[in-house]
Amino acid sequence: MASSSASSSSSSSASSSSSSSSDIGVILNELTCPVCFELYKEPICLPCGHSFCRVCIEKSWENREEETGCVCPNCREIFPQKPKLKKNVIIANLVENMKLKKGKFGLEVRVTEHGDVNVKEGMKSGGSESFCEVCNREAAKRCVPCGILCCEKHLKPHQQKGHKLVDSGVKIEELRCIEHRKPIQLYCKDDGSLMCLTCTGGQHRDHDVVALEIAHAELKGVLAAKYPQVLQSMESVASQLRHVQEEEAQTENSSRNAEDSLEEKRRLVCQFVNESVDLMKSEINKRKMEKLSLLGKQREKLEQQMEDLRQGKSMMDAAFQDLEVVYFLQGSKDLLKRLETMSDFKSLKRTPLPVLDFSKEEKNLDGLIMLNKNFLEKIQKGPVEHPEKVELDQNNLRKLYGRTPSLDPNSAHRRIKISGDLRTATRTGTGNQYPEHPDRFDYWSQVVSCDCFSSGRHYWEVDVGSSYWCRIGICLNSMGRKGGKSGLGGNPESWCLDNECNNEFSAYHNDQCTDLSIPGDHERFGFFLDCEAGELTCFGDSRVLHVFRGNFMDPVKPAIGVWDDGGSVHFVHFVKQTFITN
Incomplete structure (x- = not known):
């Protein structure tokens, strides 16, 4: 029994110590400046009820560039004129007592100088800077209701109040009601608009209004129901796209094959024309040689006759010049005999040779040329209609x-x-x-x-x-x-x-x-x-x-x-x- 009593006493003592430590932790949080996160040093109280170290609040106001006056770093209340800063005696006394009792509970209470407390210069609510608007630390989140950037330490008061926090890069204007400049929390299903709490008393009074989370879940469900339809449509379009691509490839192949076939026909046509022309040229040359041979023989015969005539004429000229009658008569017998041996030139007739005629061959070529000409004109005047247009x-x-x-x-x-x-x-x-x-x-x-x-x-x-x-x-x-x-x-x-x-x-x-x-x-x-x-x-x-x-x-x-x-x-x-x- 004694052992049991001792054990119970020990357990009770431990529980009491743990409870005391927890209570002291809560008290320390209440005695901590929300700017420097240290125990208050010369605490002052603003008209809004929030307390800060005097040096913290003064430096915060000195570094702000806003023209709206002084602002509470905690609740963002604006004071048109700088309020008179009075020492919060109660908090100051509690801080001093806590410093005296710090060793009793095994807690470490740090007392630091406040000279390093600073507020980011030029910082304004809703800005795009990635720095805490209370201190120089890097911002972690943005508080939507308060509209300020906060580091990890300065997020705690906003988290304790249940404020909505978003990433620092999110524009705060997009999360606020355009009309009332308050956080968007509701969704009107009747006209599909985003609303704040104040909007419910206006034109949306009788509308079906739900919380953002509910609307988000419902719309996700609608999209999920439509998702298979989108996939089916994508599959249908993809199938049509494949058909079009296949038809494009077939068109390319068909065009290439047609061009190759035409090139082969061009080669055959050119070969046919070349062989035809060469054959006709050969025939022309053969007929030319035959006719020239006949004309040559006629020319030689005529030249021989011309030579005989020249000789007869020469003999006659000599007889005419002989003035002696005796000599003339003596030579006339031989002259007449010589003339009798010559041909009767008056009856000489030359048989005309046939003229070279290639009109038939030329007509064949002209017919081929005309056929090609008509073919080209038909292509130019009546191009083949697009097959895809005919089928549409x-x-x-x-x-x-x-x-x-x-x-x-x-x-x-x-x-x-x-x-x-x-x-x-x-x-x-x-x-x-x-x-x-x-x-x-x-x-x-x-x-x-x-x-x-x-x-x-x-x-x-x-x-x-x-x-x-x-x-x-x-x-x-x-x-x-x-x-x-x-x-x-x-x-x-x-x-x-x-x-x-x-x-x-x-x-x-x-x-x-x-x-x-x-x-x-x-x-x-x-x-x-x-x-x-x-x-x-x-x-x-x-x-x-x-x-x-x-x-x-x-x-x-x-x-x-x-x-x-x-x-x-x-x-x-x-x-x-x-x-x-x-």
């Missing part, structure tokens, strides 16, 4: 090039009212109060989109079911907006379809009309713009109605004109490759 239908156009243009309010005529989603244009009976703008139509009740195209391919659709007189199409961004010449289709700078009463449709450009045969009642029309090809293809009822051609490398905009009061025309909306309209 409206469904593919929606998926690959689908767009939802937005209307430009600055271009709307005063009698055109634009919907909040910027997709619908409605003609009103009275004018709307629009400000003056150089892009605004002042004569025709028209409007253009904000979208501007000058390259690539684009597809959009227009619903005209709520209007019985309208024009839809495109215009150059440079088209005039003022006066009667600014009507869609009535100038060289616009191309459009005209929908008049009784479903009569026409194509207009530069005030030239082309009537279109469109059986049935149509409310939706598609437009496919290929800027590089210079074509605007108009679709209706899944078929091509008309193709405009022009220089669409200059910036163009989709445009709408509504000319019946109360009529509406709107751009059809595309969402996730699904074609819908509101």
